[in-house]
Amino acid sequence: MEQRINFFQKGRNAMQSLSAIAAHLGKSDIQKNILHLIYYRVSQINGCAYCLDMHSKDLLATGETAQRLLVLDAWREAPFYSDKERAALAWAEALTQLKGGLVAEEIYTDVKNHFSEEEIIDLTLAITTINTYNRFNIAFGAAVGTYKVGQFALN
Secondary structure: OOOOOOHHHHOHHHHHHHHHHHHHHHOOOOOHHHHHHHHHHHHHHHOOHHHHHHHHHHHHHOOOOHHHHHHHHHOOOOOOOOHHHHHHHHHHHHHHOOOOOOOOHHHHHHHHHHOOHHHHHHHHHHHHHHHHHHHHHHHHOOOOOOOOOOOOOOO
8 A cells, every 4th residue: 555644754742742642651550551452453443554564573572472462363262362462352342342331330340450540541542543643644644564662653
């Protein structure tokens, strides 16, 4: 797909606001591998090839296994995700696939058992932000495959 608009260049002001969010999340107490797993899973749901390429490269560079990435779409059935990762993934899916109304109580209770209130706020911010990036990439196109590890580091 050819890039329709270089939104990082033409929408510099808008993208700077997203960069400020990314900088905040880079300082969050949430483990970076959990953030990248969330970014990868949400990008799977939304079908964002650029973000899948980006986050798979970043995850693999930090020691994530190919097996966990390849099976992430079926994380509920796979035995190699921690309870904390499962809570974050369920929260990410619930916020990405909105069904109207509040997130199910059992999903909220599970995320609350593994994350502090501040971390849940940051996790929610991370999920809504990757959804935004996915939509920009899908709307305007992105040069899939060009991402270099750490190019947009979480700090």
